[in-house]
Amino acid sequence: MSDDLVISDLAAGYGHQSVLHDLTLRAQAGRLTAIIGPNGHGKTTLLRAISGLIAVRTGEIRLGADRISGLPAEAVVARGIVHVPQGDLLFPDMTVLENLRMGAFLPAAARQEKTVLEEVYTLLPKLRDRENQIARTLSGGERRMVGIGRGLMASGRVLMLDEPSLGLAPIVIEQIYEVIAGLRRAGRSILLVEENAMRAAAIADQVHLLDHGTLNWSGTGAELSGRPELLETYLGV
Amino acid sequence: MDVFFQILASGLTLGAVYAISTVGLALVFGAMNMLNMSHGALMALGGYMAWFTMTGLGLPPVAGMLVAVLVCAGVGVLIYLLIAGPMLRSEGFETRVFIATIGFGAMLESVILMAFGPQPKPQPLAVQGGLSVAQVHLPVQNLLILALAMVLMAALALLLQKSRIGRAIRATAQNRDAARLMGVRVGMVYALVLAISGGLAAVSGITVSSLSSLLPNMGGDPMLKAFIICVVAGLGRVPGSVVAALFIGLFEAVVQYTVGVRFSFASLLLLVIVVLIWKPQGVFGRHQGVRL
Ligand SMILES: Nc1ncnc2c1ncn2[C@@H]1O[C@H](COP(=O)(O)OP(=O)(O)O)[C@@H](O)[C@H]1O
Numbered sequence: 001m002s003d004d005l006v007i008s009d010l011a012a013g014y015g016h017q018s019v020l021h022d023l024t025l026r027a028q029a030g031r032l033t034a035i036i037g038p039n040g041h042g043k044t045t046l047l048r049a050i051s052g053l054i055a056v057r058t059g060e061i062r063l064g065a066d067r068i069s070g071l072p073a074e075a076v077v078a079r080g081i082v083h084v085p086q087g088d089l090l091f092p093d094m095t096v097l098e099n100l101r102m103g104a105f106l107p108a109a110a111r112q113e114k115t116v117l118e119e120v121y122t123l124l125p126k127l128r129d130r131e132n133q134i135a136r137t138l139s140g141g142e143r144r145m146v147g148i149g150r151g152l153m154a155s156g157r158v159l160m161l162d163e164p165s166l167g168l169a170p171i172v173i174e175q176i177y178e179v180i181a182g183l184r185r186a187g188r189s190i191l192l193v194e195e196n197a198m199r200a201a202a203i204a205d206q207v208h209l210l211d212h213g214t215l216n217w218s219g220t221g222a223e224l225s226g227r228p229e230l231l232e233t234y235l236g237v
Numbered sequence: 238m239d240v241f242f243q244i245l246a247s248g249l250t251l252g253a254v255y256a257i258s259t260v261g262l263a264l265v266f267g268a269m270n271m272l273n274m275s276h277g278a279l280m281a282l283g284g285y286m287a288w289f290t291m292t293g294l295g296l297p298p299v300a301g302m303l304v305a306v307l308v309c310a311g312v313g314v315l316i317y318l319l320i321a322g323p324m325l326r327s328e329g330f331e332t333r334v335f336i337a338t339i340g341f342g343a344m345l346e347s348v349i350l351m352a353f354g355p356q357p358k359p360q361p362l363a364v365q366g367g368l369s370v371a372q373v374h375l376p377v378q379n380l381l382i383l384a385l386a387m388v389l390m391a392a393l394a395l396l397l398q399k400s401r402i403g404r405a406i407r408a409t410a411q412n413r414d415a416a417r418l419m420g421v422r423v424g425m426v427y428a429l430v431l432a433i434s435g436g437l438a439a440v441s442g443i444t445v446s447s448l449s450s451l452l453p454n455m456g457g458d459p460m461l462k463a464f465i466i467c468v469v470a471g472l473g474r475v476p477g478s479v480v481a482a483l484f485i486g487l488f489e490a491v492v493q494y495t496v497g498v499r500f501s502f503a504s505l506l507l508l509v510i511v512v513l514i515w516k517p518q519g520v521f522g523r524h525q526g527v528r529l
């Protein structure tokens with residue numbers, strides 16, 4: 001309850017272009033909430049608005065008692081919202097370990113850096129072997145793991161994952177989703193953005209369909225699977 | 238043999254002077270994609286501040302150096318607050334900031350001209366005398382410049398590689414959005430980078446004027462060479478620009494001795510053309526983007 005992420009009547013966009021409007025959403029603490037929707041309808045924009053990379057125009061975002069909207073990105077992460085961006089956005093000339101350590105840049109996270117790093121290595125053992133490799137030279141799947149690992153290093157209250165399966169081979173997607181399932185079982189609050197509706201439905205507690213910048217349908221993963229017409233109309237499945 | 242060491246010594250000194258003026262420029266470009274065209278004016282300001290503190294106020298050399306570095310670092314922050322910061326989010330930042338800093342540099346130079354006049358002044362922050370080691374004559378001033386450059390480069394490398402703020406600078410240079418998501422306050426990083434660059438410009442201006450003299454437009458030539466070195470190294474490559482600076486200093490010393498001083502700038506430009514044909518990204522450069 002106290003750590004729910006609550007978005008009310010949100011509007012956001014770029015320059016003259018308005019992307020999100022009238023968007024209201026509650027992502028419950030300890031649950032996995034998925035946002036699905038066709039390409040270009042504002043899923044990434046939503047996460048960027050939450051994490052403060054772009055400005056919120058109207059409406060409000062709260063995490064528990066904290067008002068998040070209006071804060072710059074560096075202040076949002078300090079409140080515990082961690083954004084693992086689409087396309088990873090690693091620091092290409094740093095090693096895997098340096099990338100992970102950047103995740104714990106803020107003092108509160110830095111104090112627990114050693115313990116959390118061990119946890120991340122247990123969850124993503126491949127990263128330990130690649131510790132000293134320069135991020136630029138990693139494969140797509142390895143990059144994704146570094147991106148997720150770096151997000152975990154922040155020890156946040158909410159983890160936002162933007163298209164963690166994008167551009168990966170099926171086996172690697174499988175591995176990444178096993179990691180996400182593990183995080184869900186561990187009781188982490190996760191906001192997952194995914195274009196692949198079936199993937200999201202299979203893992204999420206709650207699914208929201210984002211269509212033309214606003215939420216169009218909400219339900220559980222099982223409910224979504226029982227609505228083939230939704231999938232067909234919006235997702236071309 | 239003596240000639241060889243003489244050329245080596247003067248080449249390294251030249252390279253050291255270039256290195257100090259170049260890293261500041263490279264750091265700013267690497268961190269924020271900004272060509273600071275007022276770097277030369279900052280060098281002049283640093284030189285004059287040392288002169289003012291020592292000759293004008295009669296304070297010791299340490300104070301001269303300190304005042305120069307602090308004033309130029311302050312002006313660096315001012316450049317962030319007045320010019321770079323407000324433009325950062327605008328489209329075409331690179332072009333705008335390039336033009337705006339040309340204007341700022343011209344203004345700064347005019348202020349120096351009004352305050353100190355057009356006549357050349359001697360740089361008081363200089364050491365006389367020389368050392369003779371096995372028939373090679375080395376002015377103490379040159380040795381000091383070399384030592385100073387080495388200390389400054391080592392300090393900068395330590396700062397960038399080992400400190401928390403250095404990690405923030407590198408992260409911001411490599412991916413600004415990602416750095417913000419990690420909690421890095423990129424505005425502070427940019428202000429700091431411009432302050433460091435300003436401080437380095439001050440030291441650079443002092444060394445340059447100690448080898449010739451103080452003039453309001455004294456920064457023009459060194460800045461041009463610093464840009465050439467940046468381009469040769471690959472824009473924004475900080476360690477690479479130090480190597481390139483030393484190499485170009487040596488190259489210039491060899492050319493000056495063998496073919497004559499008047500050919501040194503022309504051959505430098507020829508070298509740049511060759512390098513850019515061979516490696517358009519610069520010797521240490523990479524295809525995509527800018528990296529520290
Ligand atoms: N940086 C940007 N500047 C301007 N428009 C953008 C930018 N990023 C995304 N958009 C536009 O915003 C809309 C939503 O994009 P996005 O949030 O990335 O969608 P999704 O993540 O659902 O694929 C698209 O029309 C896209 O063209």
Ligand SMILES: [Mg+2]
Nearest residue numbers: 043044086163
């Ligand atoms: Mg997206």
